[in-house]
Amino acid sequence: MNSPINKIVIVDDEAHIRSLLQQTLEELEGSPPILTAPNGAMGLALIEKEHPRLVFLDVMMPLMNGYDVCAAVRKNPALADVTIVMLTAKGQEADRIHGLDVGAHHFVTKPFDPDEILELARSVFDAA
Secondary structure: OOOOEEEEEEEOOOHHHHHHHHHHHOOOOOOOOEEEEOOHHHHHHHHHHHOEEEEEEEOOOOOOOHHHHHHHHHHOHHHOOOEEEEEEOOOOHHHHHHHHHOOOOEEEEOOOOHHHHHHHHHHHHHHO
16 A cells, blocks of 8 residues: 655635645645645545545545545545544534545635644654
């Protein structure tokens, strides 16, 4: 199994969310490369190609929703060590449970606290 590379992938159909996450994550010490995708299908292809250490994945997106992307990543043994953080505008407990059931490690409700995002990212990279 290949080890994940210190990269971050952001998959969200809203450009301003991708931009805000990217700006927030650029504050990480040694700022790892940050790659983005505007929909689930492109996001899955990017994750499979780049094997990032950390993925921020929106739930509701065109072409392929975040749950389906997460499930596809989890079915690929080569990507088993990729950490997935699901993002949603709906803070419903059922959505969180479904996200964790398909293999997400964390679930964050939008609008998110930039400090929470940084702390999550630091914990992933510090554990590596």
